[in-house]
Amino acid sequence: MWHYRVGVAATGCGRRLIASYISSPSSSPLLGSRVGDLIDETAEKFPDRDAFVSTYENARIKYGKLKTEVDDFAAGLLAVGLKPGDRVGIWGPNSFHWYVVLKSGRFSFSFIFFFFNRLYAEWFVLSSVLLVLNADFVNNFALAKAGLISVNVNPAYQTRELEHCVKAVEIRGIIAAPGFKTLDYFAMLSEIVPRTNLDFVVMMGSTSVESKLGYLTMSEVEAKGHNDAAKERLEKIAKRIHFDDPVNIQFTSGTTGLPKGAVLSHHNIVNNAFFLGKRIGYGEKHHKICLPVPLYHCFGCVAGTIASVLHSAALAAVEAEKCTSLYGTPTMFIDMLDRPNFSKYDLTSLETGAMAGSPCPEPLVREVRHRMHMKNFSIFFGMTETSPVTCQSFPTDSEEIRATTVGFPSEHVELMVKDLEGNVVERGIPGELFVRGYVTFLGYWKNPQKTSEIMAGQKWLRTGDLVVIHESGYEFCKGKLAHFKIPRYILLTDVLPTTTSGKIQKFKLREEAIVRLNLSMPKTH
Template sequence: MTARPSHTTGSTDVPLLETTIGADLAATVARVPDGEALVECATGRRWTYRELWDDVTAVARGLASLGLQKGDRVGIWAPNCAEWTLVQYATARLGVVLVNVNPAYRAHELGYVVGQSGMRAIVAVPELKGASFADMIEQVRPDHPHLTDVLLIGTPSWEAMTDAGRASDLDVDAVEATLDPGDPINIQYTSGTTGFPKGATLSHRNILNNGFAVGELLHYTADDRIAIPVPFYHCFGMVMGNLAATSHGATMVVPAPMFDPAATLRAAAQERCTSLYGVPTMFIAMLSDPSFDEHDLSALRTGIMAGSPCPVEVMKQVIERMGAEEVSICYGMTETSPVSTQTRTDDSVERRVSTVGRVHPNLEVKVVDPLTGDVVPRGTAGELCTRGYSVMLGYWEEPAKTAEAIDADAWMHTGDLAVMDDDGYVGVTGRIKDVVIRGGENIYPREVEEFLLTHPDVLDVQVVGVPDARYGEELMAWVRLRDGIGTLTVEAVREFCDGRLAHYKVPRYVHVVEEFPMTVTGKVRKVEMREESRTLLGL
């Protein structure tokens, strides 16, 4: 008997939401107006769904008062805060495209996304962890005359915009009535294999339905309270967190602006959270925090672990010590809004640590031979592909790159190697491309290499991932120096990158060589470099 093909379709019992994000929020407000919508632990601020709606409407009117309208792009460059969420829903109600900017970005990367997206306005915090966002914005503005408005949270520019919104009588509902669920609403930049990041463009339909589906599989109701320490600038925070919550009338709990294990535990305990999110490194940090035993986590029922593979011991501790017996594993990518597969709350621990679950409702996944594109039999490794409502509209203004990722039959090719078992559970076994995943952040070596090539002493550079106990992987740069230059220290590389490259992309190790290992056809042998790197570092 021949093995079944590695192709499976999710259930269609629950129909897709054919509505916009704002209309979905309005329905929730009508259902649970006095339910708690948002809690910001750092400031103690709280919103009911009715209050959230009023503030979202004020921000929408304020943004409209600046002349922003459907299709315009507005950036948000901030850590997790209530204003991030207000801007997320306000832009959605106007049909304005929200451009997520990673708070780790520096001027070099900021300038690129401002230009590539054609950003009209940006909402930002004035500074974060000693880095002046205000200064970096001013640094890039002269090159981008289309960036007309800068709104700094907590300053007069933000207050003036929200005051204008409160004074305005713009009928936001009427604007919203002109929108379509298929309209673009969000651009998220994912590091590109050819240097600069690509802007995955997502619609109301993409992210609203994905957030809703995640919440359905976790059995969310208006009684759930979700601790969201993962960043809003990723789909993990703004879709699996915020949209899963608001589509079910649940509460979004923001423990801190940036991940802090003690603050997250405190928030989960004090706010009686029923669900907790994180990448495995976050759960490891919380479980090993000295204050762990001081916190009553008895309300925890579920949660999500995603971003990188979950170690068995960590999953067991999350279930036993945290009490999150229904914790779920999700797999996906920004380009698929993000989740394609998810474990179910009643799956065994073994399933939850050895697989990334089964296909989501209303989606299809298949595993294909990377060379021929043919579907492989179950139990055989190949490239994982996803098709359905969650696949992005495309990379912003990059049709050629979109065509490389999404084939003529609308399948998104993930670049991940996977195996599907007889029950439809998927195990991700590796990556076809050289992407390095450090603490849940995808890093494409090519982007780091192109940046390091701007160093005056560097002739050539190759970046590979090496194993790391804390982050899963770290970067190691193999460097060839120009004639007469003998050494390049890690410190020198860090100094060169400081303020210009996101911290997680800065190589932890530097190895100076005269030549790279090459194939007979003159291609660099990264596989060999990775093996040798392990030996050199004693890993």
């Protein structure tokens, strides 16, 4: 038996809408900043304030020191031969190095981290949960500052997947941890280097083994950037970076075939981060944010696969550092609430946070608000190609609204719903969600065919999500969009096609659904 899973949207504006269209006005203009500008501005304003705390590594760094390390590493990357526009992969579990690389490239892959800087919530607390799944935090910013394009590589990639990633976006250099769980990154890289165009491999370790094989260590790269000539070159390059330049490539989940490299600009990421922070209230006071999510992903949807025992570390980090905000997927919050020793942790410092990745049931909303004290947390919704967030709930929204909707469109963002023939539907009629605004990505790397399939004309981006917009009766004037993250049309079936690693092949489900339901592909206009 097949079923449609349809989301619900509401418009409580006191008037009837003919078309399923929502736009979100703003009292704030779009920003014309580059990612590197944010770390420079924050370091100047708060040089002695903690920027980053890693409870797993027992490390913390202040903004003044962070800027110095970022600049050294960024200058060093240019000194070893990388050029602006080159793609550089970051591969490894969450760590302090992720943060430095991110900053040195004047890029912030993960909006979660840099927008707190821009909105003066300048303290990042990373629990060991956060540090178990992602590549280096420092590296990404270094890449952006040097005009390089960071490529976030899933730390769980096997050799074949890594090679596909390197070849697909023509990665010229890669910054890698020694390994992750049972994976030996050093051995895997040594295998694929002869078959690819990788010219530079930088290992996060500090041993001499890598250097003997022609690889560099991070300390060696930093040393090459620690001189006036290298810094002067970095500053000249940084001044030429435009906010519309590409700064990051993130691979999609591959639900429609092999993963594609979605290209995001400084403008995409900086503004998405700014308006997320504005709505959640980060500009109103200083916040400390605990981030138990993988850094290689826009929000960390895959973080639900982390062994549940690690979530005790997130709770411990919140208590120890008095965090005011906590991020996670519904599965992660469920696991934290289910810890046998949950009651021993003092979480009263928490006020807000964010939940995304899948629908959040109302009982969980109540538990998070009351047992974890996150009264004002937000629900986020979006996709890689939209930078990533397009909708977000308000701190004042009811528990029911947070559980049944994904919130109001982000500021400066438009939403529209069309039927399979490409016509805008009336309210109450299901259709596919389209998005337009600053959030839309630059395209898939050197894949104009796939880019044209998702960009539907007049700068609208088709999401593939099935939704409904209707009048809600709510007393506030907000559109509400509920969403179930599934492939384009569907579905429930008794047998799920899977890959050899056990992942559900959503693109095959979608193809089968089109045949069984006698559906036609929507037009692209």
